[in-house]
Amino acid sequence: MTTLQNFSSYPPFFRPNQGVVNGQHSLENSTEFDSDSSPQSEQLPIIDFEALDRAHLSEVCREWGMFRLTNHGVSAELLSQLHDHANKLFSQDFESKEGIPSTPMLYFWGNPALTMSANAHQKGPRADNHHNWLEGLNVSLTNISQSYCQDPLLESFRCLLEEYVGHQTRLAKTIFSDMGEDLGLPPAKSRSYLSPPTGIIRVYRYLRCPAADRRWGIHDHTDSSVLSIIHQDQVGGLQVFKNNQWMDVEPIHDTLIVNLGDMMQAMSDDKYVSVRHRVKVNRVKERVSIGYFVFPAEDGVIESSNYKPFTYADFKARNELDLKILGAKIGLPRFRKEQSV
Numbered sequence: 001m002t003t004l005q006n007f008s009s010y011p012p013f014f015r016p017n018q019g020v021v022n023g024q025h026s027l028e029n030s031t032e033f034d035s036d037s038s039p040q041s042e043q044l045p046i047i048d049f050e051a052l053d054r055a056h057l058s059e060v061c062r063e064w065g066m067f068r069l070t071n072h073g074v075s076a077e078l079l080s081q082l083h084d085h086a087n088k089l090f091s092q093d094f095e096s097k098e099g100i101p102s103t104p105m106l107y108f109w110g111n112p113a114l115t116m117s118a119n120a121h122q123k124g125p126r127a128d129n130h131h132n133w134l135e136g137l138n139v140s141l142t143n144i145s146q147s148y149c150q151d152p153l154l155e156s157f158r159c160l161l162e163e164y165v166g167h168q169t170r171l172a173k174t175i176f177s178d179m180g181e182d183l184g185l186p187p188a189k190s191r192s193y194l195s196p197p198t199g200i201i202r203v204y205r206y207l208r209c210p211a212a213d214r215r216w217g218i219h220d221h222t223d224s225s226v227l228s229i230i231h232q233d234q235v236g237g238l239q240v241f242k243n244n245q246w247m248d249v250e251p252i253h254d255t256l257i258v259n260l261g262d263m264m265q266a267m268s269d270d271k272y273v274s275v276r277h278r279v280k281v282n283r284v285k286e287r288v289s290i291g292y293f294v295f296p297a298e299d300g301v302i303e304s305s306n307y308k309p310f311t312y313a314d315f316k317a318r319n320e321l322d323l324k325i326l327g328a329k330i331g332l333p334r335f336r337k338e339q340s341v
């Protein structure tokens with residue numbers, strides 16, 4: 001539960017009156033933006049996992065690139081336990097969180113590290129005061145089995161995450177296989193196009209922000225993944241860009257949100273959409289979400305008619321370079337046959 005007065009769990013940068021960068025408060029000199037979403041004209045489509053309808057899935061992937069998954073087989077109890085543990089971990093003092101041994105869960109705050117799945121979609125150099133208003137734990141699935149023998153809370157959270165990853169892998173494989181059938185991807189290719197062992201989990205806590213109208217939890221972006229699967233708590237804040245407007249993705253506890261990433265768009269030759277989305281922050285409430293991101297095998301060559309052949313390793317390296325030089329991810333346009341940037 002949130003204690004309004006106590007900010008000892010917050011990274012100092014996010015404590016009221018403390019976000020000072022180069023002598024300037026992080027909330028100064030920032031223009032207010034319009035974070036309001038337009039009235040909902042449409043509902044996010046629903047895909048029932050127990051009765052997967054390939055024609056409907058196909059349509060939703062082409063038109064939306066995001067859907068709500070129901071009947072996914074992840075118990076409401078597991079989801080609640082994950083959120084309870086995440087809340088407990090995040091409410092510890094900042095110093096304790098910084099001291100978490102970084103394998104398998106790496107603690108971070110502000111902008112995610114360059115190798116992470118998603119990078120801000122904004123133009124121009126990244127300003128110091130451009131932090132995403134969040135902290136998180138990044139779990140690389142290659143070492144998720146390494147136990148935290150010394151710390152019971154971390155260890156039981158890790159075990160829950162391991163169980164959760166089993167479900168996410170099951171869901172991603174089935175959904176991807178249906179997408180592959182819809183797109184006519186050659187089965188041999190499909191195997192290198194989805195590599196569950198190299199996926200990641202990110203557990204985020206979006207922090208309360210006094211200037212919620214001038215800061216983002218996560219800026220407008222597309223994911224670099226093949227698929228991303230998000231479970232959010234009841235606070236809300238996730239938005240998706242559809243029909244030239246932003247719409248809220250309403251929290252519903254026993255559902256998951258699936259979105260397609262850049263790799264899926266490339267594999268589908270632009271038939272499917274890597275969807276733009278972002279997360280708002282809140283003045284009075286923290287928000288916790290758990291994201292699962294699955295990628296292609298690093299060295300699997302993605303072949304399509306709109307893009308030059310490239311691997312996920314090439315894509316990552318190019319994004320890292322663009323972030324360093326331009327302060328922004330360019331992403332897929334870099335790999336188009338007719339390069340558009």
Ligand SMILES: O=C(O)CCC(=O)C(=O)O
Pocket residue numbers: 117118202204218223230232238277278279289290291
């Ligand atoms: O927290 C969320 O709901 C979304 C997170 C997200 O978009 C990302 O990590 O790429």
Ligand SMILES: [Fe+2]
Pocket residue numbers: 118221222223228277
């Ligand atoms: Fe994302």
